[in-house]
Amino acid sequence: MRIDIVSLFPEFVEQCAGFGVTGRARERGLLDLHGWNPRDWAEGNYRKVDDRTFGGGPGMVMLVEPLRRCLAALRQADPLPPRVVYLSPQGRPLDQARVRELAALPRLALLCGRYEGVDERLVQAEVDEEISIGDYVLSGGELAAAVVVDAVARLQEGALNDAGSASQDSFEDGLLDCPHYSHPVEHAYGTVPEVLRSGNHAAIARWRRQQALGRTWQRRPDLLAGRVLSKADQALLDEWRREQGR
Numbered sequence: 001m002r003i004d005i006v007s008l009f010p011e012f013v014e015q016c017a018g019f020g021v022t023g024r025a026r027e028r029g030l031l032d033l034h035g036w037n038p039r040d041w042a043e044g045n046y047r048k049v050d051d052r053t054f055g056g057g058p059g060m061v062m063l064v065e066p067l068r069r070c071l072a073a074l075r076q077a078d079p080l081p082p083r084v085v086y087l088s089p090q091g092r093p094l095d096q097a098r099v100r101e102l103a104a105l106p107r108l109a110l111l112c113g114r115y116e117g118v119d120e121r122l123v124q125a126e127v128d129e130e131i132s133i134g135d136y137v138l139s140g141g142e143l144a145a146a147v148v149v150d151a152v153a154r155l156q157e158g159a160l161n162d163a164g165s166a167s168q169d170s171f172e173d174g175l176l177d178c179p180h181y182s183h184p185v186e187h188a189y190g191t192v193p194e195v196l197r198s199g200n201h202a203a204i205a206r207w208r209r210q211q212a213l214g215r216t217w218q219r220r221p222d223l224l225a226g227r228v229l230s231k232a233d234q235a236l237l238d239e240w241r242r243e244q245g246r
């Protein structure tokens with residue numbers, strides 16, 4: 001998969017993707033990242049990429065023309081036409097279903113805003129879709145772009161080792177994760193649950209599923225809304241709630 005990052009700070013996103021799973025995906029040729037800076041396509045000595053907003057008020061707006069030229073150049077850099085995504089608070093909230101769809105595309109161009117955002121004419125003319133990573137104020141779209149890169153990179157075939165893909169599968173069913181423990185068994189902070197040391201893999205799998213269901217019900221009931229649990233899962237959750245005295 002090829003991802004082109006359009007940003008005034010493209011190296012920021014590239015560096016975020018330089019570690020761990022995403023770094024390995026790039027080394028393995030599973031992910032091809034290219035940074036593009038609209039400033040390289042801006043005119044004049046100051047290479048102006050922003051200007052005052054019409055209608056008055058505070059803040060600057062990213063100009064159409066440098067972005068248009070920059071996008072034209074990145075389109076020409078590879079015959080594959082990119083899906084152009086503008087990371088924006090006005091976008092559709094990102095979730096794993098959308099990540100899976102994006103990860104299946106051959107090429108993505110991620111446009112990151114700064115200042116007050118991008119001239120709307122550029123958005124209307126060039127952007128295929130807007131995506132938001134959440135409802136809080138950020139200084140730029142680069143962190144959102146880094147989130148998208150990370151999430152789609154790990155879904156590239158061959159990006160995860162066996163352990164990674166197994167844990168990915170458990171996340172795929174949309175439940176929160178069960179608790180995790182390692183050495184030592186006894187610690188001032190507590191003892192590792194007996195079942196995890198029993199060697200009884202059926203009991204361990206049951207306990208983990210029950211913990212995932214209980215924690216999801218308790219902390220993120222919205223993830224269970226509109227979802228019909230299997231009889232087995234419902235029984236596990238009911239038992240968990242009884243044991244919690246809830």
Ligand SMILES: CC(C)(C)c1cccc(C(=O)NCC2(NC(=O)c3cccc4nocc34)CCCCC2)c1
Nearest residue numbers: 087088089113114116132133136137138139140144
């Ligand atoms: C949501 C909320 C609080 C009601 C809101 C309402 C109005 C503006 C913002 C805001 O943050 N403007 C600044 C701006 N943010 C983002 O790019 C951005 C923010 C959040 C999630 C994102 N996902 O992708 C990009 C995202 C960066 C500078 C260029 C203009 C956009 C926020």
